[in-house]
Amino acid sequence: MCGIVGLLVRNQKMRDSIGELMLPMLIGMTERGPDSAGLAIFGSPVGADERKFSLYSGTDDFNWTKLGHDFEKHLSIKAKIQPKANHAVLITSLEPATVKIWLKEHYPQLHLLSVGQLMDIYKDVGTPAQVAERYDFKNLKGTHLVGHTRMATESAITPAHAHPFTAGEDWSLVHNGSLSNAHSLRRKLEYQGIEFETDNDTEAACRYLQWRMREGDDLETALHHGFEELDGFYTLLMGTSNQLALVRDPFGCKPAIIAEHDDYVAIASEFRSLAHLPDIKNAKVFEPSPMEMYVWKL
């Protein structure tokens, strides 16, 4: 099943409470996805030459301070480390390729969830309420986010299999549905030099779009190619540095509902998750059509 949520806050005054606005949305999707949850939040940018690296350790007792010290010592460069339970955000001006090699070499047990200037990713197993509590989702600040609640149907329940997935800097995707050609897509993409981290079908869709964009497609063209190649059911919600984008498969098998308001745009699998947003009665509520691309910019 799975549930998706998205929120883009247009009213600048409300951006400091995006976490609080989103929380009932995510928890509202618990019945659709009780086994894992996650989100990608786009917050305030780091310095022009810096990047954030979202890291996942798997254990609460991981020594993040030591990692920060090691990083600075080995690479002779400044780094900030912001831990949150078993996640941490590492901020540095070192280029991503070098950071990735260093992490792999010195901390192979860590998962690198995302790289970007705006985006942090948090995802873990547990009910949406438990995951939200663990990473203090309520106090998140930012402009927009995509979130997901997972009911696994095709691969294991682990933090790495939870959504969102990422396919580039400040680029994230959540998915409700299932793909029947994920394995053949994967074989095709690996041949093109695209690396996979899990056997999750959503990751195959994510890597497919990553590949198309690497080949020069913009997001819209990549998604049009996706309609031809992705076989299965999907509602895909994507977050990039300045926009949210949504598509549904040609058969409209997986749901989505949108509320457009002067203060925000909110997207969810079901209205249950939008019902408690402020002034929802005056929002334009509608269902997106299959095979159409919906984009909301900041």
Next chain:
Amino acid sequence: METLKYDPAIFDLDVTPLREINQFLHSDASTLNGKSVVIENPNGAHNIAVGLKAELDITIKGHAGYYAAGMNQIAKVTIEGSAGSGVAENMMSGVVHVKGFASNAAAATANGGLLIIDGDAGLRTAIALKGADVVVGGSVGSFSAFMAQAGNFVILGDAGEGLGDSIYEAKIFVRGKVKSLGADCEKKTTSAEDRKILADLLIKSGHADVNPDSFQQYGSARTLYHFHVDNAGAY
């Protein structure tokens, strides 16, 4: 029950659990007949007012979730907002009126009664329709009236891909454009009898001002469900 003293009986879904409300709506029909019930703050909850079999007049004041008024008999249910998937699915009789839009599979397998949707309806509307009447004020999505067996399906707007695929004897009337017809669905000439069915449905659904002659009728070419000697080898 206490609530019966009040007319209309008002339930607030923020306060009263849905199961309690539905259990009340399933009380002995003789105690419910003729009553009005208002359900506030539906907030997209699933299964509101399902399986009714009394002469009730129910108003849902907002957006309903999946299967609202499913399996309805006799009752009249009005949803002031939109409805999720499967509104009035397998309805047997009565009237269900959605003032907003409806999601996928509205009136799926409905045997009788009337479903009115003022806005658009999603994919697979009236799929496997078995005798109910469905009137959509807006447009319907793809694969609507798939394998529809009986009943009348009126669309004031447009229809998506594959309308009436593998249709049996249901009648479809479309005022707008049809993106494509499904297998074995074809244009029909409207008889005087069918024009009357359409005109009556337009009046019943609040579209008395719409000219029945502005619709194109569609139905089964009957090539799929009759044995054809050319296909004998397939058996």
